[in-house]
Amino acid sequence: MAQVTFKNNPVTLLGSEVKVGDQAPDFTVLANDLSEVTLADSKGKKRLISVVPSIDTGVCDQQTRRFNEEAAGLENVEVLTLSVDLPFAQKRWCAAAGLEAVSTLSDHRDLSFGQAYGVVIKELRLLTRAVFVIDSNDKISYVEYVAEATNHPNYEMAIEAVKTAK
Template sequence: MVQVTFKNNPVTLVGPEIKIGDKAPEFTVLSTSLEEKHLSDFAGKTVLISVVPSLDTGVCDAQTRRFNEEATGLGEDVVILTISCDLPFAQKRWCGANGIENIYTLSDHRDLSFGDAYGVHMQELRLLARSIFVVDQEGKIAYVEYVSEGTNHPDYNSALEAVKTLAK
């Protein structure tokens, strides 16, 4: 069982712990234009899923900017999704203000479909726990990081190395 804290307070994660080799669970989230998006929309590609509690916080901002910058050098067979519980309108505003255009920013606010499927729904806060998942072209989990303290950064280099290994 994954143990996560947020501002040093333990939180309860709802959903299963995802492990390397698992079939990546399907989910339904909303784009910034309120269109439903699913993992299956990106079938056949390597997918890096960057999960953040809220784009309007320092670490989440930095994490999303980092993956947006890295996206241009990863090739056309790689897709990066940033998923949070922020409203789609807030995500759209934030992306526009920050020049984010190389990744998909998706909202799980409606029913926590992603959070519950990937075990990152922080029950006490109704936010998603900071985490990274990499899904290979066959739809299997190739990399997982549940960040133990929600205000810490993920291991960017390890996540990107996992993507680059798959994209070769």
């Protein structure tokens, strides 16, 4: 399992860690309108999944904005930001931020994504910061579990991975 800290304190990650080459696990999360979203909903596209502890914090805000900017120049790529924030809070944040290229999705209801990708912080019931790239054939082609959950991910590596994915 990935070794992760939150504010320099070790935390326990729940779920199954995924690795490059794995078949991407399915999941069910909620869109801002409370409709269910699954991995299959973006079948045939490349997916960049940006995972954040809470959209309303500084690093999470910056991460979501950065991937939104990068997404504007990518073809056949779905950029998803996942957190356990309530869909209503995500919708309010997106409206205030004016973001249109990223879909924010909530894993609050049953931690389906978090368990499937091994990103649930047991002690906080938050998702740890991570980035996953899934190719158009539903294979994991890039994984980053950010070692310190309050730090930024490697944006350049993630963008390069999605550009070169099948």
